Amino acid sequence: MTHSSDFNAEKASNLKVIGTRPARPDGVDKVTGRARFGADMNLPGQLVGRILRSPHPHAIIKSIDTSAAEALDGVKAVVTRDDFAENPDNHAVLCNVMAREKALYEGHTVAAVAASTATIARKALKLINVDYEPLPHVTDVDAAMQPDAPVLHDTIFTSGVDPVPTIPSNIVARCEFGHGDVEAGFAKADIIVERELKTAATHQGYIEPHACVASVSTDGMSELWCCTQGHFDDRKICAALLGIDVSRLRVTASEIGGGFGGKTTVFIEPVALALSRKAGRPVKIVMSREEVFKASGPTASTSMRVKIGVTNDGRMTACDGEFRLQGGAFEGSPFDSAAMTAFACYDLENVKSVAFDVVVNRPKGAAYRAPGAPMSVYGVESVVDEVALKIGMDPIEFRLKNAVRDGSQSSYGPKFGPNGLVETLEAAKAHPQYKTPLGPNQGRGIASGFWFNYGGETCSNLNINADGTVTLAVGTPDIGGSRASMCMMAAEELGIPYDSVRATVVDTGALGFNEGSYGSRVTYASGLAIINAAQQAITEMCKRASMMWDIPADAVTWEDGYAKPSGANAGEFEPMSLAEIAAIAANTGGPIAGHREHNADSAGISFGTHIVDTEVDPETGRVDVLRYTVIQDAGKAIHPDYVEGQFQGGAVQGIGWALNEEYIYGDDGKLQNAGFLDYRVPVASDLPMIDTVIVEVPNPGHPYGVRGVGETGIVPPLAAVANSVSAAAGVRLSELPMSPPRVLKAMDDAKQAAE
Template sequence: MPLDAADRPKTSFKQVGTRPLRPDGIDKVTGRARFGADANAPGMLIGKILRSPHAHARIRKIDASKALALPGVKAVVTKDDFAPRDDDLADVLVNVMARDKALYHGHAVAAVAATSVQVARKALALIAVDYEVLPHVTDVDEAMKPNAPVIRDGLITKGVDPALTKASNVAERYEFGHGDVKAGFAQAEVVVEREFKTEATHQGYIEPHACLANVGSDGTGELWVCTQGHYMVRDNCARLLGMDLSKLRVTASEIGGGFGGKTTVFIEPVALALSRKAGRPVKLVMTRDEVFLATGPTSSTSMMVKIGAKKDGTIAAAEALFKYQGGAFPGSPAQFGAMTAFACYDLKNVKVIAYDVLCNRPKQAAYRAPGAPMAAFAVESVMAELGAKLGLDPIDFRRRNAAKQGTKAVYGPTFGPIGFVETLDAVKNHPNYKKPLSKNQGRGIASGFWFNFGGQTCVSLNIGTDGTVNLALGTPDIGGSRASMAMMAAEELGIPYDQVRAVVTDTSSLGYNDVTDGSRVTFAAGAATIHAARDAVRKLCARAARTWGIPEDAVVWENGHAKPAGANAGNHKPLSLKEISGSAGSTGGPIAGHHEFNAENAGPSFATHVVDVEVDPETGRTTVLRYLIAQDAGKAVHPSYVEGQFQGGAAQGVGWALNEEYVYGKDGRLQNAGFLDYRIPVASDMPMIDTIILEVPNPGHPYGVRGVGETSIVPPLAAVANAVSDAVGVRLSSVPYSPPKVLKALNGRMKAAAE
């Protein structure tokens, strides 16, 4: 049943909006929760993967005979253990195990399963790979040059008319916009045009990828894995291994962070192939350096943004060019960058062009609002500079041009009810916005947007004979969603929260569920839960009707009880959920509710961030003093976890803004594959993060819910950049705003001032 958009979202709640404890809480504070690497099986082997030391190399030959001869080695797999393919999984397969070429430093080339990790490590050293090292390219601008080494033979740029004939590293060109940009700029009185670059960053989840595979000789298999989507894992792995989907049962472990990085397969098909070959369970756990080298960081980018405004602050035209490299495979989020870049603003004339580019780097994976933070860094940096030139308060400038209900977005659709203006007003009225600043301190403002996704969802709700409820979900819980789902089920059923137990079930228990991504779970699985509960309520009412001998439509559900709809229905004592379920065996059998759908109408979420920083003018080091977030949640089901999403995204964005970056050497090798030199924020780097939850209901959800997980990482890069600029008067053309770069800019300004 599709969502009935005509239904106004519910506005009065008993459970939604409260802050109960999460159902998985006790397990997670006692050490009892089982994550990816916490499972073992009898007779289990340990798998390890051999990875390319080269950024780009032809693999002439792999000789594993010495490794296989080592006592304790039970299986070796290479590309030959996977059938080549030319379908939608072709690139996934190449990324899982290199075929003719190693495409990046860290690309998997072979794997072993052995009786211990010590033996497995020894075996890797005994596998002889004959490489022919090829020229490589890791910078997006370099990769687009005509003389750049072409990474994938025969790659012809899509989206160009007339079609190109020469292969290049540009996978696709995108264009969005409306109006007449040339005419718009002709009317502009102040124009700012700047170029920017951003370095690749990693999601940096604390739990490395881990799985335990067990394939039997009958062709059935089981897989325990930390993932954002176990159905995706099942489908991809089964297809890559030539198994029926129904014969591979995948169980999602507790997941130690994902942020988009666990939305594809890396080690899982390898573990299954090793297990099948060895005939024993195989556990495969990535080391931290493997996570950095060979999973999916985000794109690095090169961008141009030009915005022109009239003196009254009205934007006359905006234009941008985005080049995103996504590793050695097509699929960077260049398109999302282009679509989100100007989404905060109501623009008459706008044009955005984007290129998806290949480099000798790991295949990028989604990272929280993929593609949007970089574009927002560029756009919101230019907005700050332009606003300053116009002499306008940054909030007022944004407000004057803010997207509202009815605004035609750059990527096509016209917005329904959205809460962007509300975020601007909220931060302007917050005490942080008025706090005085001292010397070398500055305040930065930036806004951000994310679409939010819906997607395929299947939920089952089973009522026990004691009146308690099991809610079966197929979307891994990466930040407390089981609590939110249980709250929504309890709200609908009219029973206490603690009588609903939400569980993420394995792939054999429910229909297909899309990956937990796109901030979709509270929206889509939440809506499915509500509809499953309503389905159950209909059945509960029917049982009451049968008990009372009245028509089903003469029964209503109120506060957890079936009641006669009115005096005409007769005088019957209301039956509680517990009473109806207790006698279900004699009224028609078990009672369950289901809902399967492809959720649409995910409402976008906007945010505005205000950050205060202090810059040490002698070292270029930036300290974050305070941080404020206002974001539209539609309806905050569990406000603590909504705040947590705001705060977590902001901290990741601060890391991206100040210190996080992939550092490649001239040899194309990653130089900082560890938490020591890939510097994510630590507790002492951050202040408390103030949050304002705004609630402009999303008409596409029965409770008005919008996804909240991703927008929070969109504004921080520019907010921090704008704050540094406000503090010490320098603006960099790239993130991170690392101390050496800021100090160099400060030196340049001093020198210029002296001349």
């Protein structure tokens, strides 16, 4: 059986189920409150786990005395760093999960208790005596890069520079991408704009706090229920940190209340397992919202310099950028993808993109939707907007003139294949919003953006049931309607109604390894596995029919849900439906199934272009978003409602990032806004409808042409909103968020400068 992932134009133009908008199979449970999310799981005899967190942003942990807590009635276990063995392969995750020599940020886990009630657990935390030696701290990325900054780790010697430094610093690594000669390119430019810009750290802001229940039995068999984007990944890391065989740890993903990248790693899960192992009873840990802000994985804050040269007729001659990202207290900020995506929209002769990974005393960052790209693209698209204005060229025309196309050399290395950037720009130009006149104090912003999209390790099963229905076993948690897409693809291939197919996200015991639901990979990679599994089942069903008809298997074809003789020569037989074949499967060889394991490697890149109109209150600096349109290449939209939903959700997260969301640290190194009151995500009344245009330029690496859609949508909005606000305010804004005090000050300063 071959597993072709090539685009099949004939098939893609004759789809029956793909492109329709059926209700999702898990929908009723989710509108009735029946769906079980992370905190909704309970086990008999379960204890309440609570975590003690460092009040200091940076401190040596000299000693931890847990004796008084352990002596408290109702306390069943206390764990500290002593309960986790050193693990060189997973050092950063281990140290983040439970502080070792030092607490590296306010909120860093220092100890945890399991007790019979929440009240006792809270009391027990107060009885743990930690002797800290506070150290100087640093939370700002630029300050952390200074030679006199407090150094977090004496083991970090900047990689990617030659020679390797001999003294430790907070700069983990430097990377560089590009080609050509930027100095020569700038020499050819008529106009050069160079800017320094900044973005604040933001949080994914999922509404469901992290939650898990762990149960380790005396024979070492362990179970973990948690809300996660990747339960196989959780199993791998938890097994490693706890020293458990992978085969002895079964992880079940609950329904997940939002992740956006933030639930692709572990925080409380290894702690709950350690507590359960010590207590001999199940332990449940649920983070509070404050803990989510202080001790899960927000994204990087950045500072950057972007320089672009253009000719008067609008051709970019050189692009040069430097991007500095702090990823919290450990290595791993998305500095490399920031550098790679920054100039990806442009077909450039001379481009250089340098980035630094920097550690500071903040929680260890996790992925957040297109990690790194929104920030660097904000910088680049802001400067692109400025150069287009300077030469008096329409910003869409400017982008069209410089846009990458099929065969363009990308700014980070490979040659691009067919892609939809130009199509999104053309659609933007033709969109009614782009032609609507603006009023006073209003501005329009345009920005484009890019994301790689990912494939990865995937394993899915498809089972033909005796009644003619089909069940799918998928290993990627459903974070936004993917069960529906899986069922649609299976129904499409098998030629049966959508309602005959049901998908389950199964536990780690039921499938081979699956990477998590990230990288915009689920519809593509799990979906492709389902398509392939269906094709395998079809082959088997044709074989079963051929047995009944006593003709060769290759003389049977599959059409619209029926096995049929492939031609007149094959014989005259009544076509057999899937249900008929399934009903007699016991007599023809037993159950019929298809499965597919692959490392999907043909994910299609994706581009988007956003248009946003804003109005700025000239007296207060307050920004209203008046109108917003997302235009993005989806390759092929499986379930257009959920594709639009991804576009809209990404755009609105980007609007929040642009206008009001930020991690605010005091001079004391403590987070000042660890709650939804002052970490201001957009609310319903802040927003207009978010219009969408789905562009479909097929991915050559997928039979229907599917590209990932989840992440690209958050890449353009930071810049699009910044360009719009800058136009409305009459002054270029170069720091996010564009909160009212910042906008008002920029306007007032500009006014004063003009006087």
